[in-house]
Amino acid sequence: EPEVTQTPSHQVTQMGQEVILRCVPISNHLYFYWYRQILGQKVEFLVSFYNNEISEKSEIFDDQFSVERPDGSNFTLKIRSTKLEDSAMYFCASSAPPGSGPFGPGTRLTVL
Amino acid sequence: RKEVEQDPGPFNVPEGATVAFNCTYSNSASQSFFWYRQDCRKEPKLLMSVYSSGNEDGRFTAQLNRASQYISLLIRDSKLSDSATYLCVVNEQEKLTFGTGTRLTIIP
Numbered sequence: 001e002p003e004v005t006q007t008p009s010h011q012v013t014q015m016g017q018e019v020i021l022r023c024v025p026i027s028n029h030l031y032f033y034w035y036r037q038i039l040g041q042k043v044e045f046l047v048s049f050y051n052n053e054i055s056e057k058s059e060i061f062d063d064q065f066s067v068e069r070p071d072g073s074n075f076t077l078k079i080r081s082t083k084l085e086d087s088a089m090y091f092c093a094s095s096a097p098p099g100s101g102p103f104g105p106g107t108r109l110t111v112l
Numbered sequence: 113r114k115e116v117e118q119d120p121g122p123f124n125v126p127e128g129a130t131v132a133f134n135c136t137y138s139n140s141a142s143q144s145f146f147w148y149r150q151d152c153r154k155e156p157k158l159l160m161s162v163y164s165s166g167n168e169d170g171r172f173t174a175q176l177n178r179a180s181q182y183i184s185l186l187i188r189d190s191k192l193s194d195s196a197t198y199l200c201v202v203n204e205q206e207k208l209t210f211g212t213g214t215r216l217t218i219i220p
Contacts, residue, residue, distance in 0.1 A: 103155040
């Protein structure tokens with residue numbers, strides 16, 4: 001069964017540094033998502049991406065965040081200048097029609 | 113008011129028992145509804161979709177009441193492997209909105 005994959009599994013960075021989290025969605029899916037989960041809290045929507053543009057974003061997804069599908073297979077989340085409060089699990093998901101597609105295993109981001 | 117509200121638990125239930133979880137949601141325009149399961153430090157995994165007519169998948173039964181904006185999940189004959197956090201999830205347009213989850217531990 002096809003899966004969403006994410007790299008790295010764990011990223012440690014210094015506050016103020018840029019990070020790029022990578023995802024490979026399922027190949028025939030058209031909708032791509034990023035969610036995050038701060039330790040002990042609920043899963044929160046960040047952004048959805050369709051037809052090479054952002055279709056919806058949450059209040060969390062401010063100017064420090066950007067997404068890109070650089071080569072038709074990868075889907076990336078960039079955080080330009082990380083803050084301590086960006087420490088969380090970041091999950092990528094994809095779906096064919098919009099909705100409940102599978103999630104990747106996540107990247108644990110630790111900002112020191 | 114929280115968008116999706118669940119009792120956080122924990123629920124500690126003996127093996128073989130029946131356990132029920134409930135959830136309410138605030139957005140009456142929500143389009144589809146799900147229960148996800150999340151194991152510790154893992155990604156959420158879809159357990160089942162929820163329909164107004166009610167639906168069953170083995171030991172699991174889900175029900176949606178649109179008028180009351182209420183979703184339920186029933187687990188019968190619980191197994192040790194059912195221990196996890198159960199997430200009530202509502203789909204609005206292109207995003208999923210998650211509840212905080214209900215922690216379930218099945219006791220041998």
